[in-house]
Amino acid sequence: MSTTASAAGSTGETRAYRDYGRPLWRRVLLSREAAVIALLILVWIVGYTQVPHFAAPITLTFLLQDMAPVLLIALPMTLIIITGEIDLSVASVMGLSSALIGILTQQGWAFGAAFLVALIVGLVAGLVNGVLVTVVGLPSLAVTIGTLALYRGIAQGLLGSKAITDFPSEWTSLATGNIPGTPLPIVTVLIVVLALVFGLLLHFTPFGRGVYAIGLSADAAAFSGVRITRTKIILFALAGLVSAVAGAYYTLRFGSARGDNATGLELSVVAAVLLGGVSIFGGRGALPGVLAGALLIGAIASALRLAGITSDVINVVTGVLLVLSVVIAGLLGKLRFRRLRIVKS
């Protein structure tokens, strides 16, 4: 320590601070996102060369259609998990949205109006989660397991065991059609736009910096003027809203509104987020990794399915992958921590 150090306001020469401590290739190649993206490319190459029909354009179409709800909901879920919270009620909100659209269109509402109502209800469902977590101060795991049952219960109460299947074709074709001249389903546009919006929000705004700060240290965030309650309520509301959109998409794609639509989908969403490199303890992760994680799950599933492997095996493979990714991340974290401790002592 130089005791002649000058303090604030003095005209000491600017010390050279490099932007990065590690060279570019190490930062990029050693990140968790890079590992997931590399794995995705690997699976794609293996599928393309080894699995019959994987190379066909229709495979990509189906893959994106199948994964669209997961890809959509994973966006707000990523931000929620980075703050250290979780939302397990998203699939139930999808079911609620689906049931509402079904019952309203059956009573003669225009599809657009029913869709709007579903969006508002989804937003409110998310707000309820957010308020219970922040204002009431309950753990989000408990709250959203509760609302998982509650919202699903309402959805099934609305429709019973009925399925409503009569939807205008101009709407269903939005969910089943492709962008003209490509194998990409129209919903890809929605995914890309929302991914850009959430990517900007998380990585390029003061709000996003607050999201990370809350997950790393809620105390330090509060002392820095991060509005924790407001941030979390906004995120849960966004999750509700996007889940309602995903529920409408799901309804149109299968042409069927049911109270039990998309049951269990929340686990696929959480799996995609964690596989994509987001820490379940909060504070770490990035959106590109999550998109790759969701696509990886989809690619493995469709490659195995095309290879004639049964769905229970597919589930096992996906599960093993997820556990491995969490275990490896944990081990790497411990290793790093040990290194830090050695440096300090």
Add this chain to the structure above:
Amino acid sequence: MPDDIPPAAPATGSTPSAGAPSGAAASTAPAAPSAPAALELRDISKAFGQVIALRSGTLRLESGSIHALIGENGAGKSTLVKIIAGLYQRDAGEFLLGGESVDFRSTAESKAAGIAVIYQEPTLFPDLSVTENIFMGRQPLKGLRRIDRAAMREQALGLFQRLGVRIHPDRPARGLSIADQQIIEIAKAISLDARVLVMDEPTAALSGVEVDRLFAVARALRDEGRALLFISHRFDEVFALCDTVTVMRDGAYIATQPIAETDTAKLVRQMVGRDVAELFPKQEAVIGDELLRVEGLTSPLFADVDLSVRSGEIVGLAGLVGAGRSEVVRAVFGVDRYDSGTVTVEGRALAPHDPTAAMRAGLALVPEDRRAQGLVLGTTVARNLTMAIRSKLTKAGILTRAAENQAARVWASRLEVKSSALDAEVGTFSGGNQQKVVLAKWLATNPKVLIVDEPTRGIDVGTKSEVHRLLSELAGQGLGILMISSELPEVLGMADRVIVMREGRVTAELSRADANPESVMSAATGAGAAA
């Protein structure tokens, strides 16, 4: 003006006797043992990385005697207690128990050797009965390894009778007063036949009647021939209860003396005695308009707190740990709620419980716990430096890493933060370097009033004087500074005005001329009232 730093700046690093007042010389050093003491520590030292918490801890407890251990905050008392309890392991020195050298690696080992430590706020199992709490893990058994409840209850009753207290053995621990919880801990210690009882500030949360009862229990234990160590900030209690007193300062042993041969004034001198005048280069600043005014601020943790800070002024907020100082500034900054009172910045009322509004009004708070509150550990130095100004760095709502790095570079170099790259994680920095990051983070907001809570705790001497010079320069530029510090020399050296708190209330407001170790310590401990 770096030349103002006297070469004696690391006075805190000199040998304990060098700075000791004459009072220490007259006192009796612990005598060479004729009969082995119940517990004896000789020249114990303990460091945490760069920070030396204990330099030469020396203590000799005799059986059948109550020994007081006193010293300022940070004098090393708690570290010493934790070494006795087996929570920390000493780096060097001798630790004798009944004349035999011991080496505790855990609290279980010290407990087994007959040492019991009773903390300020004991932790009991709230849903178990007091009897079950006392015998947790070593319940008396009958056939088939079943717990003998009748015997257990009988023994608990016997313990309470010996202690002369009336607590129902079957009632759950939940809802017991802190005083009764301590009694349960003491009962547990006796049932273990502890020869040495350490009580770490046991009276801090007790009322007068409860203190009397605790003292009666302590005397009964002394008369049974046990050795007791009593740590307290309250001189009246030390004089009322103890037989011998040891004073510590700056992690070192200063003196041990029979209580009859000393008095409050002498003890205070021993606790603070140090040449403080030249340690901190306080520049004269023009004191201007009032920037911050707090009136009648009240919460469950403090009451009727009034204070004000003017432009160019450094106001010291002194008091003992637990006096409510940090709680007051947290409430002022809006991190915590308060029940009543007002906070005004430059004449305008500040909305309660809204740190963002406080920041906009021109307040900045460098909090007490730099690792948990000041910094977002796990992220980069650049993100931390720009955390409080991130909204100002946006263009059309977009915040880029380039904008952050640009601002971070400016502030890192102004405070000479030691780091080669802006993406280094702050968690890897030394304490002093981390504190510079926190200070820079808040100076970047261009505040009008800077509140600093223990700004130099746990940082090296060099950085410490840099921080002091920085605060002094900032005041010279017209900032108002409110500085909480538990280090008397720091307060006396830096502050234009000293406000002293005790038990949640302001007990004194002293001008620079009136503030001296005795006047501040009296107001902080209530010693003046007792003497």
